Amino acid sequence: MARKILVSACLLGHKVRYDNGDVPCLDSRFLKWYEEGRMVHICPEVVGGLPTPRPDAQRQGDRVVTGAGSDVTEAFEKGAQASLKLAQGHDVALAILKQDSPSCGSLFIYDGSFTDAKKEGQGTTAELLRNNGFLVFGEDQLDEIERELARIDG
Numbered sequence: 001m002a003r004k005i006l007v008s009a010c011l012l013g014h015k016v017r018y019d020n021g022d023v024p025c026l027d028s029r030f031l032k033w034y035e036e037g038r039m040v041h042i043c044p045e046v047v048g049g050l051p052t053p054r055p056d057a058q059r060q061g062d063r064v065v066t067g068a069g070s071d072v073t074e075a076f077e078k079g080a081q082a083s084l085k086l087a088q089g090h091d092v093a094l095a096i097l098k099q100d101s102p103s104c105g106s107l108f109i110y111d112g113s114f115t116d117a118k119k120e121g122q123g124t125t126a127e128l129l130r131n132n133g134f135l136v137f138g139e140d141q142l143d144e145i146e147r148e149l150a151r152i153d154g
């Protein structure tokens with residue numbers, strides 16, 4: 001049985017983003033892995049207890065705050081822990097998470113200034129997964145993911 005892939009729920013068309021939207025990934029490889037039943041999905045922010053829609057939030061150091069200054073770090077950490085538990089419980093080989101998100105970003109995130117500027121960095125969930133040995137990619141890295149899955153599947 002092929003090992004599983006942990007996926008950001010919004011990439012599968014779940015309307016869980018802060019603005020009530022989704023960002024479905026329609027690449028044929030991504031859809032094939034979905035149809036093969038390999039994906040387990042989660043929205044760390046929703047599982048962490050935040051509503052949809054919700055205020056936009058960004059990482060500022062170890063904290064996560066909204067544009068209005070509310071500290072939502074605890075909810076983000078709760079969602080990250082739930083994601084880790086899900087990955088550990090489902091024989092997950094790697095994660096495909098939405099790039100740029102303060103939870104799911106794996107290469108880039110917004111820089112905390114709420115000016116639309118990004119910086120190299122990772123979201124709270126991506127960071128926790130990596131710290132526990134999981135490979136984490138963004139939806140913009142499907143070539144790398146395809147190669148990695150070929151290696152993992154043997």
Ligand code: SF4
Pocket residue numbers: 008009010011016017018042043044045046098101103104
């Ligand atoms: S937390 Fe992750 S799964 Fe949830 S909406 Fe944001 S990017 Fe998508």
